[in-house]
Amino acid sequence: MVLALLALPLLWDAGGWDMALAQHMGGPAGFALKSNWWLTHVLHDAARQLAWAVGLLLCLAVAWPVGPLRRLPFARRLQLALSGLLATGVVALVKSGSHTSCPWDLAAFGGVARYQSHWQGWLHSDGGAGRCFPAGHASAGFAYVAGWFALRRDLPRLAAVWLALAVAAGLVLGLAQQLRGAHFMSHTLWTAWICAAVGWAVDAAFAHLRMDLQGAAA
Known part of the structure; x- marks a missing residue:
């Protein structure tokens, strides 16, 4: 699945559509919505604070689960919290090494x-x-795509809702930044793929760890 999703950002890049789309939102005078109150204070500042609050709650839920997370094994709760944090960290690491403005x-x-x-x-x-590639702000939503891998076996219905909300949040946050002139669409699409890839890698690592523990116990 993760490899199939790679086709989306690659096709977008191959089409060279970044500038064409950005020119519908800005021009030589800049971007009219760069300082828009809703885009800056609600969909940027408040959304980022909410994302970190959710991440903190997931970390606390590793030890003190609530609601449906009580039906999730400890290892899965740890994976759920860790995968989102790692996805955000990987996006930030890639971003720090890019010269793209x-x-x-x-x-x-x-x-x-x-x-x-x-x-x-x-x-x-x-x-x-x-230091503008990939889209750091969109990772506030897309990072939680990684959590789908932790939920899908034990809580499939919650996993489906979780995935839909994470994708929707990432797209909304990415589009908000594009309207302001902060990112191209390719930045958002690559962030989505990186977060999904991190989720898959963390899931594979946890599966390997469980097999090792079971082998040692036997």
Whole structure:
């Protein structure tokens, strides 16, 4: 599944649609919605605080589960909390090493940087501030996609709802940042894939650990 999802950001990149979409939202004078109150204070600041609050609650639920999480084994609760934190951390790590600048930094939108593919951003600077790929804010929603892997076996119905909410939140947050000129759509799509890949990798690691423990017990 994770490999199949990789096709979406790759096809978007191959189509070169980032600038075409961004030009519908901004122009030489910049992005009209860059400082929009709802986008900055609600869908950025408040949404980020809510995401961290949920992450904290999941960490607490490892030891003190509530509601349906009481039906989840300890290892799965640990996986649920850990996978989201790791997904956010991996996105932040990748972002810190990229020279790709945000749309609002580009000359086409009133900035100074030149447009280049985020793939080139690993090789040289575009003349801007950089550190804009992938989309860090969208990971506040997409990071919880990783939790689907922890829930799907023991709580399949909750897992389906969890996945839908995480994807919806990530897309809304990613689109909000795109409207402000903070990211291209490819940044959001790659964040979604990275978070899913981290969830899959953590799930595989926990499965391997359980097999080792069962083998040792036998």
